[in-house]
Structure formats: C-alpha cells, structure tokens
Amino acid sequence: MRFPNFIGRSIIACTALAGAALLVAPSASMAQGINLADCKGLWFSTSEDFLSRGTRLPGGPVVSDGDLLTFEVGSGSRLCARNADLLRVFDIERYDHGLDAVEQITIDDGAVFIAFSTEIDSVNGAGQFTAGDLLFGNGAVVPNNALLVKFDLPRSLNLGLDAVYIEGAPNEKRDLMAKLSSTSVDELRQNPGLLIDILDGTNTDILFSTEGTPPDVQQPQFLDGDLLSAKNGTIVRSNNSLLPALPSGLPAEGVDYGLDAYTPAIDPIEQVPIELLSIEIQAREGSISDGDALTVGPGVYLRNKDLIASFEPRDTDMGLDALAAGTVVQGCNFYINKISDIDVIDINQITGLFGDQRPFGRDISIDGVLPGSACPEYTTHEFQVRVAVNGGPELPINHAGLNWMRDVGPTCNDNDLYAEDISGWIALTDYWRFAECPDHGYLAAWRSATVAGAQTAVFRVVMREIGTAVETFSAPVRIRVDNEKPNPVDMALFLPGSPPVQFDDQCKIDGMGNDVIIDIRGEIFDEHFSHYTLSWNGNGNVGGPVPATLIQSWPPGSASLNDTGTQPPATDVALGTLNLTQQWDLELDGIDNDDPLPECGFSIRLVAWDRTRNGNFKFAQNDWDLTNSNWEDYQQSFCLVP
Structure with missing residues (x-):
C-alpha cells in the first residue's frame, strides 16, 4: 500500500500550467471535468516523486508520482496537470493519490478527457473510490469488481488497476462517459453486470491489467502482467505474447514481469501501429528498466532518462507507472x-x-x-x-x-x-x-x-x-x-502385383497389354520439411504432375507425413500412383484414346522442399525479395517393352 503524499496542493489556475489544463463547462452529457486537449504528446506518470532542476514549475519544484506528464520529440517533457487538478472533480484538494493507470479519451467535439487510477483509496472514504477503480475526468467511477465481473471472482476481491486502454470510436467513448456519469459507483458495485450492458450499448471495451493474480499463483486464472478485456472476460494479450523474448508467463516460462502501462500508438517512421508498455521489474540483467517505455518484444522505445530529461532530475530513472499515446511520438531509441x-x-x-x-x-x-x-x-x-x-x-x-x-x-x-x-x-x-x-x-x-x-x-x-x-x-x-537442403531423397518405383515388382533406373518394364500403372514410394527427411512434388516426363516433351500428388504437405498431412518428412523414419512409404498409359493419352491430345506409348524416354521426379524463408538482397537496388525454399530431388528414368 502506498502512503499519501502530503505535499501541499498548488493553488493556481489550470491555465498557468504551460497552457496545459483547461476547465470546461458542463455539457448535456458531461459533468464538469478537466479538458486536457492542450496536453500534446505521450502522456505518462512516474513511479517516484523527484525534484525538478529544469524548467520552473507552477506550485513548486517537486514532480509527484501523481502528476500527469507529457513527452514530445523536440520539446521534451513537461508538467501537464497536477494530481490535485485531476482529483478536483472528486472534491479532493489536498492529498496526492498517485497516478497508476492513464488513458486519453478524445471525444468527437475535440475535447480530451482522462481515465485513470490512483495508488491509494480516496481520502474521502473507500466508498467514493479505491485504488483498483477506474476514474474518469467527468467524475464517473467504475469499481474494480465491475471490471472483473466476467472473470467470476468474489465480488469483494479488489485486484488493483495497473494499466488501462479503452477501445472505441470518439463518439462511442463520449457515450460511454455519459452513461457512466449517470450510473453511480454504488449501482455498479451492487450490480457489476451493468458495466457489460453499458459497454455493449456503446460498442466499447475497457482493456486493463491488475495489481494481483487470482486465485492462486500456483494455478493463476490470469497474471498481473496480462492485458484483460472487461467486456469479454478474456486475456487479450498475455505477458508472454507481449514479452516473447523474455521468460515471461507463469508457471511454464518462469517470470511474471507485470504490466504497469499499456497503450497502442503509431510508429512515426514506419507509420504502422505499435504497442507501448512498461513492466514492473528490470529485465535482462538491468538492460531493460521498469522505467523504460517498451515495444512488444521487448524493445526499448524510450529510456526513462529521455522521458524525464527536461526536468533535469538528480537521477536517471524514476519508474514508469502510466502511458497513453496521443500525438505521434518519435522515439529517440533504436x-x-x-x-x-x-x-x-x-x-x-x-x-x-x-x-x-x-x-x-x-x-x-x-x-x-x-x-x-x-x-x-x-x-x-x-x-x-x-x-x-x-x-x-x-x-x-x-x-x-x-x-x-x-x-x-x-x-x-x-x-x-x-x-x-x-x-x-x-x-x-x-x-x-x-x-x-x-x-x-x-x-x-x-x-x-x-x-x-x-x-x-x-x-x-x-x-x-x-x-x-x-x-x-x-x-x-x-x-x-x-541453409541445408533436405536429406538426399530416396525413391523406388513398383509395378503393382503380389508381391509388387520393383524396377530400377533404365529398366524396361512390360505392361503386358494393360495400362502401365506405377506405384511410387520414397523416404524424405528434413528438420523443417514442408512438402514434396511428383512429376513425370515422357519422350522429352510430354509430361506433368502425378495426379493428386503434386503437393503433399503438412499440415494437414497424413499418417505417413509430419513436419520432418515421411513416417516412420528410414522407411519407404507410399507417395503416389501414376497411370502412365492414361496420363500419356491425356497429355498428348487431352483424350483417353489409347495413343501408343513410346519405347523409351520416361522419367519420374521427386522433389522435397523445406520451410525456409530464403531471401535475395540486391544491393544495387537496395531491395530484398523472397526466393525458393531449399530443395532436394531424385529422378529415375526407364523404358517400356513395345
């Protein structure tokens, strides 16, 4: 539990905060709240209080872990709103409650509101809000048990609130805030399912992470490092999917790194969606800090020292409790x-x-x-x-x-x-x-x-x-x-019979006046096997794939194939059957009319392919393109008795 911060509240107009926070008048759908439209860039909060030695700050030099900060490339970081400004709508004007989860809500008239959580329960009493509740800039409160209602947990269980992101279009988020402002926190506590009705009715969802893991860390229902959906009661992004390069996830991978903050953003260079997050502990022997803004992987997007550099603190890492993306932010990391x-x-x-x-x-x-x-x-x-x-x-x-x-x-x-x-x-x-x-x-x-x-x-x-x-x-x-080819493939050709008769390369086979039918067997192995192809050729200019066996691949595969080749290993298995007489007719003129087979010039070819994604880089054009996977083949030629 975090103890209250007894730093005195700054008695200043919001407009004095470098043009950041503006109080707006109530509208038909909104209670009075703080409009943060002038807070450009990436919103964040720190885990610790610190003394700013940089730009002079309204209300004193201390930056609180409850203050809302912003970062923009070129202009650096600045104070957007004091904790007291965020909590004024809740009639709290003295005690700093911290700032744990933060989300930007831009509605369709351009106003920008905040949704957030605090580090401690309301000093006016936990009946107003707790550290696990989601608060809105218009005074609405979503209790923790309503966020968790779809997870079928005890109603009295409060797991805290670490990260939040609200899905929905601007007009849908406006409707969400309006409906929540007309629904009391007591109503939602007594009937938490009302939140699901509101989310369904506004076509929105609240994605969030918790401070705790239920019901038992030995068999967790979810982790405090997972991103959850309030509307569906599901894990949207597991800790392992957010941090695949780390041993993240319990119990299989070994570590729960937590999820202190989460926000989608747009990468300013690639102009593609990315996900930014922060974790609760250091990783990779300290090369990744719990104060860094990370990308999925994880990769370091912004070091904490870069986020807070404009304040010139005496240390370089103050932690990172919240993130919310607004204006595109160009990171100075790599x-x-x-x-x-x-x-x-x-x-x-x-x-x-x-x-x-x-x-x-x-x-x-x-x-x-x-x-x-x-x-x-x-x-x-x-x-x-x-x-x-x-x-x-x-x-x-x-x-x-x-x-x-x-x-x-x-x-x-x-x-x-x-x-x-x-x-x-x-x-x-x-x-x-x-x-x-x-x-x-x-x-x-x-x-x-x-x-x-x-x-x-x-x-x-x-x-x-x-x-x-x-x-x-x-x-x-x-x-x-x-870069290895599949193992040398083995192929054997048989005339059906009891027992079947194998014939070798250049062997003459006698169809005895019947259709010449050839059973093809073989063995294939590669650590990353993909598929094989069978084809035939006759007299140098007629031929094609062996019907129905052009590509036999995994998945779905068959009992005789898996992701390393033919099964069981070191055994010839059936690969395909070729009715040579019929295919000769069809390839020659498209009609099965008993065109005579020539005496010689036949061959059957087996090609095995692996799953490798091979590339070719053309330096003169600065261009990379995809080429064929690795392959190995075997071909057998034979003649016929006229």
Whole structure:
C-alpha cells in the first residue's frame, strides 16, 4: 500500500500550467471535468516523486508520482496537470493519490478527457473510490469488481488497476462517459453486470491489467502482467505474447514481469501501429528498466532518462507507472522490428522460428528503427548491426565493397552509395540523408549462406558516439537459420502385383497389354520439411504432375507425413500412383484414346522442399525479395517393352 503524499496542493489556475489544463463547462452529457486537449504528446506518470532542476514549475519544484506528464520529440517533457487538478472533480484538494493507470479519451467535439487510477483509496472514504477503480475526468467511477465481473471472482476481491486502454470510436467513448456519469459507483458495485450492458450499448471495451493474480499463483486464472478485456472476460494479450523474448508467463516460462502501462500508438517512421508498455521489474540483467517505455518484444522505445530529461532530475530513472499515446511520438531509441520482412513480434524468441515453425535462410534483411533527425543528441553517433552465430562472438555485418545504393534527397531520383567504413559503422547523419525518400531503410543484410548448415543467429543494433568506445545495444533478436537442403531423397518405383515388382533406373518394364500403372514410394527427411512434388516426363516433351500428388504437405498431412518428412523414419512409404498409359493419352491430345506409348524416354521426379524463408538482397537496388525454399530431388528414368 502506498502512503499519501502530503505535499501541499498548488493553488493556481489550470491555465498557468504551460497552457496545459483547461476547465470546461458542463455539457448535456458531461459533468464538469478537466479538458486536457492542450496536453500534446505521450502522456505518462512516474513511479517516484523527484525534484525538478529544469524548467520552473507552477506550485513548486517537486514532480509527484501523481502528476500527469507529457513527452514530445523536440520539446521534451513537461508538467501537464497536477494530481490535485485531476482529483478536483472528486472534491479532493489536498492529498496526492498517485497516478497508476492513464488513458486519453478524445471525444468527437475535440475535447480530451482522462481515465485513470490512483495508488491509494480516496481520502474521502473507500466508498467514493479505491485504488483498483477506474476514474474518469467527468467524475464517473467504475469499481474494480465491475471490471472483473466476467472473470467470476468474489465480488469483494479488489485486484488493483495497473494499466488501462479503452477501445472505441470518439463518439462511442463520449457515450460511454455519459452513461457512466449517470450510473453511480454504488449501482455498479451492487450490480457489476451493468458495466457489460453499458459497454455493449456503446460498442466499447475497457482493456486493463491488475495489481494481483487470482486465485492462486500456483494455478493463476490470469497474471498481473496480462492485458484483460472487461467486456469479454478474456486475456487479450498475455505477458508472454507481449514479452516473447523474455521468460515471461507463469508457471511454464518462469517470470511474471507485470504490466504497469499499456497503450497502442503509431510508429512515426514506419507509420504502422505499435504497442507501448512498461513492466514492473528490470529485465535482462538491468538492460531493460521498469522505467523504460517498451515495444512488444521487448524493445526499448524510450529510456526513462529521455522521458524525464527536461526536468533535469538528480537521477536517471524514476519508474514508469502510466502511458497513453496521443500525438505521434518519435522515439529517440533504436531497435530491430523485422527480419526478412517478418515482424519480430511474430518470431518465437526461444526457437527463432516464425509461422508454421519456419526458419530463415540465404540473404537475411534486418529492418529497424533508429533515432531520427529530430533527436539532435544523436547527430554525432554511428551504428552497426552485429550477428552472433551459435553462441559465438558477435561480429559486425560489413557491406563494404557490395555497392549498396540508396535513393537520396531532396529529389529522391538519384542513387548514392551507402557510406560505411570497413568495420561496418554507418554515421546516423548518412542514414538520415535518405529519410525523405521512399527507398526502404534496411539497417543491414546478412548473407547467411556463408555459414554452412543450420544454426541460430542473434542480431543487435549497436550505437556509439563517433570516436568513442562506449557502446549501447538494442534488444537482441534471435532467429533460426537453415541453409541445408533436405536429406538426399530416396525413391523406388513398383509395378503393382503380389508381391509388387520393383524396377530400377533404365529398366524396361512390360505392361503386358494393360495400362502401365506405377506405384511410387520414397523416404524424405528434413528438420523443417514442408512438402514434396511428383512429376513425370515422357519422350522429352510430354509430361506433368502425378495426379493428386503434386503437393503433399503438412499440415494437414497424413499418417505417413509430419513436419520432418515421411513416417516412420528410414522407411519407404507410399507417395503416389501414376497411370502412365492414361496420363500419356491425356497429355498428348487431352483424350483417353489409347495413343501408343513410346519405347523409351520416361522419367519420374521427386522433389522435397523445406520451410525456409530464403531471401535475395540486391544491393544495387537496395531491395530484398523472397526466393525458393531449399530443395532436394531424385529422378529415375526407364523404358517400356513395345
């Protein structure tokens, strides 16, 4: 339990807060509340109070863990609203209650309201609100038991409230606030199912995380690191899906990292949706802090020191209790977000595989985000991408001599060489030359075929100030690489009979006046087997796939196939059957009219494919594209008795 902060409330007009907080008059659907439309950027709160030595603050130099702060690239961080301003609608004017969960609610008239939770129960009595309740800027309160009603927990159980995000269009969120403001907290406590009716009626949902884990940590229903849906009573994002690179999740993975804050946002470089979050404990031996704004993975999006730098505190990490995205925020951090055009979030960081357990191969492109030109502190920095194979030393990916061309501004119709020294370092100012051009901003391309066989590769972006030896690193990204062909395939051809008669390469077979029917058996193995194809050829110009066996793959597969090939291992299994006489007729003229088979020139070919996502990087065009997976084949030729 957090103890009240007895710092005196600032008796100031909200407009004195650097133009941030404006009181608005009541409307037909809203009680009086604080309009935060001028609070631009990323909203956040810290876990600890601290003394600001930077910009002079209204009401005194102390920043409270209950104050609402904002961050914008270029202008840094500032105080948006004091805790007392947020709580005034609840007739609380003295005690700081902390600020735990925060959400921005922009309604359709452009007004911006806050939804939030506190660290302590109301000093006016827990009947007004508790630390687990969701509060709204118009005075509405959603009790903790209403948020949890779909999870069938005891009504008296209060699990706290750590993170919140409200789904819905602006007009739907306006309706949600209006309906909640006309429903008392006591009504919702006594009949928590009313919240579900309100959410259904407004087409909204409240996503949230809790402070506690029910009912038993040995067999948890959900974790306090999971993102939950109030409307559906489900886990929307598990702690493990948010942090796949960490041993996150209980009991299987071993650690519950918590979820202190969560908000969707738009990546300003890729212009794609991302998810920002913070966790409750440090990770990776302190390389990730509970004060950092993270992306799913996790990757570090903004260090806590960058979020609070404008306040010039005496330390560099004050924790991060809340996040809410408004105006697009350009992070000044760096991370890898795609490997060979596959989002890192979709790559299992334990196995290094993605999708249907697929590895990577050949030229592997590394995509990522670097500090942009709006981050002036990085004008003197350089970066490189490093790779470590099978736990070996970390080596730079060096493109020197490969003539890597990029479109350059301002017209973006001329090519220029990517400036890179022989050790693989690239100055950020060189990288920024391409920022206004549509040319893709790959960070590196690794020619994995230079390393034989199957292996594990780990990539990181490394940043340093030019001329110095002090390096900082992005979160590592692990992949599985497979440049091996499937094992040599085995194929055997049989004439049906009792017993069936096997014939060898160049063997003449006698159809004895009947249709020539060939049973095809074989053995295939590959650690990442995908599928096989069978085809036939006759007399050099007639042929095609063996019917119904062009692609036999997993899944769905069959009893004789799994994700490593034919089953049981080391055994020939049935792969297909070819009626050569019938197929010759159909391929020759499309009609089954007993066209005579020639004496020689027949062959059957088996090709086995793996699941590797192979790439080809064309440095002269700065372009990566997908190529065929690895394959192995076997072909057998034979003749017929006329």
